[in-house]
Amino acid sequence: DAGVIQSPRHEVTEMGQEVTLRCKPISGHNSLFWYRQTMMRGLELLIYFNNNVPIDDSGMPEDRFSAKMPNASFSTLKIQPSEPRDSAVYFCASSFATGVGSDTQYFGPGTRLTVL
């Protein structure tokens, strides 16, 4: 079975441009998570969905960030406009959640974003 798929793997863009990151979770999983990892802040949860519904977006840094999950097999994280401080590795993860405590999460390979 394919794991969590993320695209693109690398993205280099200029400040002010729109960036869209994509994720395909593992089939059958009902929860999807977006994380950001930097040296300074470590691994931060940005937002997570359960059954395609956003449950907790308290980690989204500001209005420039938005995430959608139109169906069970696809999610996007959009940054508009992008800024150099958004440079990081963005991970998507999925799991089969029961609502009483997270079970194993399966991570994608990440998207390395560089904003010049």
Place this chain on the structure above:
Amino acid sequence: SQQGEEDPQALSIQEGENATMNCSYKTSINNLQWYRQNSGRGLVHLILIRSNEREKHSGRLRVTLDTSKKSSSLLITASRAADTASYFCATAPYNTDKLIFGTGTRLQVFP
């Protein structure tokens, strides 16, 4: 703020030695998980221990959990150069599907 704090931040050992990493957390949990991250890769799940368990084994991995002290340890026995990676603990609070990741321990195993 992150719930899990790991200790030490970095650890260097020789092949064959054991490596012990510790994790402390702040609130009640449903379970605690350990993940490994190789450089430039995504995180990989290693082991999950539930709040009513005290010790768990998986191959060369041994995890302990002390809920009274809100702490956990990961022991890797007979380490190999391939164990070189960053190791993260992650706590799963009750009634939420979130995981709260710690700051990680960077392990270097020299051949």
